[in-house]
Amino acid sequence: MKRRTFALALLLAGAAGCGDTTGSERVRFAVEVGGIERDAAQALTFTSDQGWEITLSEARVALGPLYLNTIAPLESDRRGPLERFGDLLLPSAYAHGESHLSSGRIVAQLTTQVEVDALAPALVAVPGGGDGVREPALTGEVWMFNRDGALGGAAVRVAGVARRDGVEVPFEGSLVIDQALVTTGGSLDAARRVRGIPAPVTPADGGALRVRVDPRGWFEGADFRELTAGTARDGRYRFTSQDNVGRAFSNRARARAAYGITFSPTR
Amino acid sequence: MEASPRTLNRPVAPRFCACVGACVALRAASASGQSPPPPAEPVEPEASAVIRGHGAPPRGAGDVNITVGQLAAVPRSSAGDLLRLAPGMFLSNGLGEGHADQVFLRGFDARSGQDLEFTVNGVPINEPAHPHGQGYADTHFLIPELVESLHVLEGPFDPRQGDFAVAGSAQYTLRLPARGAHIQYRVGSFNTHRVLALWGPDGESAGTFGGVELATSDGYGQNRSYERATANAQYEGRSGSLTWRVLAMSYGIRYRSAGVVREDDFQAGRIGFYDTYDPTQGSEVSRHLVSAEVDSTRASSVLRAQAWASLRSFRLRENFTGSLLDVQQPFQSPHAQRGDLIDQAASTVDVGMRASARLRTTWQARTQSVEFGAYARHNAVDSTQQRLRATTDIPYLTDYSLDNSVSNLALYLDAELRPLSWVVLRGGLRADLFQYDVLDRCAVRGITVRGAPLDQECLSADRSGYRSPTQRRTSGGVAWQPRGALFLGPWKGVTVALSAGLGARSADPVYLGNDQQLPFSPITALEGGVVFDRRFGSLALNARALYYRTHVGQDLIFNETEGRNTLASGTTRQGALLAARATNPWLDLAAHVTYARATFDDDGNLVPYVPGWVARFDGAVHRALPWRIRGRAVTASAGVGVTWVAPRPLPYSERGEAIFTVDAQVGARWAYFELGLIAQNVLDAQYAWGQYNFTSDFRSREYPTLVPARHFTAGPPRQMFVVFTLHFGAAAARHGAPTEPAR
Structure with a gap:
């Protein structure tokens, strides 16, 4: 009897239309931003690939807007040499819009801009949070825009001291998003986008998207000795887009390695 | 003199001219307004009924012959609005005065009519190969x-x-029972003006008429103005058993469209409910149509032949997504987003014919009949879709450019058999041949060819070298469609009806592959129900309840990036409806409620945008007032229409907002003069006609927004109109006179 009642209930539920869904769902989530996790009491000191020991005293980034994309990260970022050789023999196939050469599909976003102190490891909540749909993302994109205030009209501002072989170079500089960044055949929109940041996350209601800015790679390839040929102002050498430090910084501050994205299902 | 035997035989009911349509469209109040169940023997003559479908024998519990009758006193803004009288039907039109109505019926979102076959006096209206959607059906020319x-x-x-x-078919029958001349002027909200002149010469049948209309309005909110001119005319002649009609129609409209509004922008105060993001949206449409038909009605046969020709032009600019889709491509020179304004254009030549012969005989003292018919239609459609730079008329991209030739030839056999006095079988077989010849004038797009110049959209080369930029696709196939219905009864007015059938929707040439074997989408439908139809003294009561199930092999679902419905997977719909109409000489009430559940076959998800519940009430009352002026009676009428639509499922598992609107009209007539007051959306409800979840970027924020958001098209606020009508002619001279029953 009970079994018959249960079967009837199932039948009625089916007729009435259980699972009233059209697939997927829109979600809202918190967004928290900060610098890399470390002991905040200590200065951030690291050694660049050129052997410079760099201590940063200021590292500010205008973060946002930010998007999560279904597009895959560049294979070279996540594949070992053996896998890359295998890929030569049997290339990967991608669904439409999901290879790294296409624009992909955005599934979540943060459409406000906040100033991030990349030297502060504590995460700070972004007012308003982010929104999107509950679908897996593979990569993140940060679109860089200049910001007034502490950033002084730049998208990234940095200051610190670089030391090597007894040479100490106090420096400061900034990244301004403008036409000077546009390469031949490119556009300003393309120049401002940091794409392909690995972000294998699925946004969900009530969760938190965490973005950390890592400045330790900003000076890869930079040789600070070139700055000393100039004149220091207020005790610091200012790098520009005309010198190798400025060029390296311009490229590396827009590199996907400068950002880390994770998602926590709870805040 | 009326034309058809059916018309001649119907009871002569007094007419009442309450206001606007009431005066001119009101016909015999005796009709229940919905198709009766199969009558008991003997079968009444059904000459024109067989031919045109008007008054045709029913094909199911969901088959309704709607006589507008007294319900003409319920405010309606277009001929499409009359569809609301059909059970389960809901219409919206948030995209402009001249845009085809979005029709929802039995779980179908027939966005611009593609799931509903429209005919006007036998002439097909749906437009194959239309750039705004296969089967686009605009009835605003009526x-x-x-x-x-x-x-x-x-x-x-x-x-x-x-x-x-x-989902079904809708056959409009145009006639003018109110003879004489009628000149009307409507003025009201948003600087709306409408002048209408109708003429039905005395001594001619109701099938002979002429009508012209000129209308202008600023429209509600922003960017909804329109200017429209319409002419409809028909001559119906008769000689012995022959009846012929010549129909001519001409129509042109220019209208603006506000398009969609993002709900988050509205909530944040960045845009008003009735505002627009893009004032360049709008359309220009024209249609010119002629039709000639001849019927021969004899006791044992009805022969009919009809031919028509139509010229149409169409241009529509609309923008659903703002500036989102123009992503930099490797074959394009560097550019920012240039805007997603879609510019669709079509020029169509439509010719066709239909012919049929219904033969009757008597067997077992009951009339049996069989009909053979043929149908042929050819559409030559030159269609393009381009993208325009924001706020300009300058195209930057061609989505497609097609020269379409679409032919549809059909043969059918239809029989009506009455093996027993309480059993009626109707049905037969239809075979449609669809033929396509599509010249794609821009066959090579969106690929990177080494050495090719940038920004070439219709390339003369592909990766194998030179090629012509054009490519022809041809296809064809036959759809076999058995259809039938079984009726049992009536017993004390109750008839049981069971129906089943296969249908087909021709393929959209945009998606057509070369030599595609099945250039149509197959449809399977089942229906079972009960119809009650009886008279109680002067009260005619008609009620019905039914269950239905429909499966579509390949459905069409709204796609915001194309601004139209595009191809999707198979879907299944099922549901039920209840409907009733009660009519007596001074009262007319109609109500219906429908439940629909539409799901995709592959994942079981709900089909978005389709309302689950739709309810509608129409009521009208008309009486002669108890006093006379100069010996003539003053007659008055009032009508009300109430619509309720349950929250519709939207993409991403959300529900939209419910719709509840009330329209009302009052009017009075004395002798040659008639005055009416119309209020649409009496409660001034601020509601969304269309609701959508998709991605857009209208640059309303500082940074691009690239994830799905809620959008809506605003339904009209409260609108008030005053209508003044002058009636001329012999009938008008008698109206309300002591010798004339004024009702």
């Missing part, structure tokens, strides 16, 4: 006051139903 009746058959259960009869 003068609503000339619509005498509407035959809606929900489901493909009649072999005479043609292409696009997926």
Whole structure:
């Protein structure tokens, strides 16, 4: 009897239309931003690939807007040499819009801009949070825009001291998003986008998207000795887009390695 | 003199001219307004009924012959609005005055009519190969006051139903029972002006009429103005058993469209409810149509032949997504987003014919009949879709450019058999041949060819070298469609009806592959129900309840990036409806409620945008007032229409907002003069006609927004109109006179 009642209930539920869904769902989530996790009491000191020991005293980034994309990260970022050789023999196939050469599909976003102190490891909540749909993302994109205030009209501002072989170079500089960044055949929109940041996350209601800015790679390839040929102002050498430090910084501050994205299902 | 035997035989009911359509469209109040169940023997003559579908024998419990009758006193803004009288029907039109109505019926979102076969006096209206959607059906070229009746058959259960009869078919019959001349002026909200002149010469049948209309309005909110001119005319002549009609129609409209509004922008105060993001949206449409038909009605046969020709032009600019889709491509020179304004254009030549012969005989003292018919239609459609730079008329991209030739030839056999006095079988077989010849003038797009110049959209080369930029695709196939219905009864007015049928919707040439074997989407439909139809003294009561199920092999679902419905997977719909109409000489009430559940076959998800519940009430009352002026009676009328639509499922598992609107009209007539007051959306409800979840970027924020958001098209706020009508002619001279029953 009970079994018959249960079967009837199932039948009625089916007729009435259980699972009233059209697939997927829109979600809202918190967004928290900060610098890399470390002991905040200590200065951030690291050694660049050129052997410079760099201590940063200021590292500010205008973060946002930010998007999560279904597009895959560049294979070279996540594949070992053996896998890359295998890929030569049997290339990967991608669904439409999901290879790294296409624009992909955005599934979540943060459409406000906040100033991030990349030297502060504590995460700070972004007012308003982010929104999107509950679908897996593979990569993140940060679109860089200049910001007034502490950033002084730049998208990234940095200051610190670089030391090597007894040479100490106090420096400061900034990244301004403008036409000077546009390469031949490119556009300003393309120049401002940091794409392909690995972000294998699925946004969900009530969760938190965490973005950390890592400045330790900003000076890869930079040789600070070139700055000393100039004149220091207020005790610091200012790098520009005309010198190798400025060029390296311009490229590396827009590199996907400068950002880390994770998602926590709870805040 | 009326034309058809059916018209001649009907009871002569007094007419009442309450206001606007009431005066000109009102016909015999004796009709229940919905198709009766199969009558008991003997069968009444059904000459023109067989031919045109008007008054045709029913094909299912969901087959309704809607006589507008006294319900003309309920405010309606277009001929399309009359469809609301059909059970389960809900219409919206948030995209402009001249845009085809979005029709929802039995779980179908027939966005611009593609799932409903429309005919006007036998002429097909759905447009194959239309750039705004396969089967686009715009009925705004009809003068609503000339619509005498509407035959809606929900489901493909009649072999005479043609292409696009997926959810069903709607046959408009134009006539002017109120003879004489009628000149009307309407003025009201948003600087709306409408002048209408109708003429039905005394001594000619109701099938002979002429009507012209000129209307202008600023429209509600922003960017909804329009200017429209319409002419509908028909001559109906008769000689012995022959009846012939020549119909001519001409129509042109220019309208602006506000398009969609993002709900988050509205909530944040960045845009008003009735505002627009893009004032360049709008359309220009024209249609010119002629039709000639001849009927020969004899006791044992009805022969009919009809031919038509139509010229149409169409241009529509709309923008659903703002500036989102113009992503930098490797074959393009560097650019920012240039805007997603879609510019669709079509120029169409449409010719066709239909012919049929119904033969009757008597067997077992009951009339049996069989009909053979043929249908042929050819559409030559030159269609393009381009993208325009924001706020300009300058195209930057061609989505497609097609020279379409679409032919549809059909043969059918339809029989009506009465083996027993309480059993009626109707049905037969229809075979449609669809043929396509499509010249794609821009066959090579969106690929990178080494050495090719940038920004070339219709390349003369592909990766193998030189090629012509054009490519021809041809296809064809036959759809076999058995259809039938079984009626049991009536017993004390109760008839049981069971119907089943296969239908087909022709393929959209945009998606057509070369030599595609099945250039149509197959449809399977089932229906079972009970119809009650009886008279109680002067009260005619009609009620019905039914269950239905429809499966579509390949459905069409709204795609915001194309601004139209595009191809999707198979879907299944099922549901039920209840409907009733009660009519007596001074009161007319109609109500219906429908439940629909539409799901995709592959994942079981709900089909978005389709309302689960739709309810509608129409009521009208008209009486002679108890006093006379100069010996003539003053007659008055009032009508009210109430619509309720449950929250619709939207993409991403959300529900939209419910819709509840009330329209009302009051009017009075004395002698030659008639005055009316119309209030639409009496409660001034601020509601969304269309609701969508998709991605857009209208640059309303500082940074691009690239994830799905809620959008809506605003339904009209409260609108008030005053209508003044002058009636001329012998009938008008008698109106309200002591010798004339004024009612």
